[in-house]
């Protein structure tokens with residue numbers, strides 16, 4: 001499990017060590033970690049550090065200090081290092097060490113217009129302007145320089161242009177929300193200290209951070225419960241509802257699905273097939289007879305039922321996909337939402353939410369649907385605002401509705417009503433295709449019906465976060481299945497579902513054979 005904290009949590013963990021006079025030692029550990037990561041990057045790209053050109057953008061605070069010490073280390077390894085001071089103040093000892101190591105220093109405010117071009121030609125560009133002490137976005141000369149660099153360095157680089165390495169976080173990324181305060185120089189790699197920052201694992205910050213590498217600087221004993229968690233493939237075996245010898249279909253768990261409508265069949269078919277592929281004791285289906293007929297052909301494992309939610313005993317319900325303008329499906333969704341059973345509420349069901357919900361109800365909106373969910377709670381936001389700060393709005397929606405909220409996106413974020421966050425970044429952009437969300441809903445429904453609370457407890461997930469963890473697990477498996485189905489090219493929602501069994505099989509195998517490694 002990958003854990004992340006807010007900037008303030010990291011700073012508070014650092015406080016007792018600073019009070020003990022260990023500040024310089026922490027900075028040395030951070031700088032060494034940063035320099036080592038850059039050395040590895042240079043070796044991969046050029047085969048050697050000697051003779052490479054390294055440009056360090058250094059702000060006035062300790063973030064600039066870390067970057068300057070790392071620059072000094074690289075200069076001693078034979079790199080030609082240049083520091084660009086973006087403020088009239090700087091970290092005195094670090095700059096002195098940088099100069100002693102042979103580094104060249106320029107002031108951003110005094111440099112001519114050619115500076116950005118020169119920096120863009122370096123082998124490595126280190127962004128050490130702002131760290132956790134930032135307030136808002138870049139200002140003054142730093143803002144001008146980064147805006148000019150943004151124009152010159154296109155991302156993704158496909159291996160051309162400098163290796164951009166962010167020191168602790170890309171300057172302009174809000175450590176606590178992932179919001180971007182432009183201009184932000186998108187990094188290939190972010191080397192973060194003491195613990196990952198929340199804003200590096202949630203969009204849009206995650207998109208600006210590139211790969212995130214955490215350097216242990218000894219804050220561990222002082223860190224509180226993380227503000228955000230990310231499940232990784234290694235977490236799956238402990239959480240997966242692997243059937244036991246004495247299990248039968250009812251003890252494994254039954255998922256009821258009330259999805260689809262006369263005019264929309266596909267969503268129900270995709271969700272039901274994905275649920276079957278995920279491994280569930282049984283899938284019951286309630287909905288139009290034409291869809292039952294198609295399910296008989298495409299997923300004969302699914303049992304078509306009739307009557308009410310209460311009359312079709314299930315461990316969990318999935319309601320909403322493709323359920324448009326269908327009063328019977330709407331009635332079933334309302335019943336399921338009031339049943340007290342775990343419910344995955346997607347698409348059409350998001351417009352039918354009662355005033356009182358609990359964490360066992362998992363809402364699965366995309367950004368546009370979250371806008372509607374929030375409007376139902378009296379909060380007026382637009383899609384752009386949600387996309388600019390998805391973690392913040394997912395948490396707000398969870399808090400207001402009382403439900404668990406899985407907000408779909410490049411990095412999918414899950415918020416529990418208790419305020420805990422998960423984020424999963426396992427998907428590929430090829431998965432942005434119609435029906436992909438229905439497949440996710442089917443996977444999640446199956447897991448909501450089958451994951452055992454005692455396994456979640458044993459994995460250290462507190463009861464109020466159980467359903468958020470189940471949603472994160474579904475997002476992880478959906479992302480890995482989509483990545484496997486796409487295999488670097490186009491894919492379809494049905495193909496994502498088909499890929500689930502093989503992905504789960506591999507996840508349950510020995511560690512070195514797991515996908516996503």
Ligand SMILES: NC(=O)C1=CN([C@@H]2O[C@H](COP(=O)(O)OP(=O)(O)OC[C@H]3O[C@@H](n4cnc5c(N)ncnc54)[C@H](OP(=O)(O)O)[C@@H]3O)[C@@H](O)[C@H]2O)[C@H](O)CC1
Nearest residue numbers: 014027061062063130131132133134135136137138139168
């Ligand atoms: N947390 C740890 O365990 C460790 C952290 N390290 C590193 O330290 C930084 C945090 O350092 P800090 O000095 O507190 O803050 P910053 O380096 O982020 O910079 C704050 C200064 O920057 C100026 N500032 C603030 N906002 C802006 C802005 N929007 N635009 C331009 N400049 C801004 C401000 O200075 P002024 O002179 O302008 O007032 C701030 O004082 C952390 O991120 C780590 O990299 C340790 O080295 C290791 C342990």
Ligand SMILES: [K+]
Nearest residue numbers: 127130169171
């Ligand atoms: K930075």
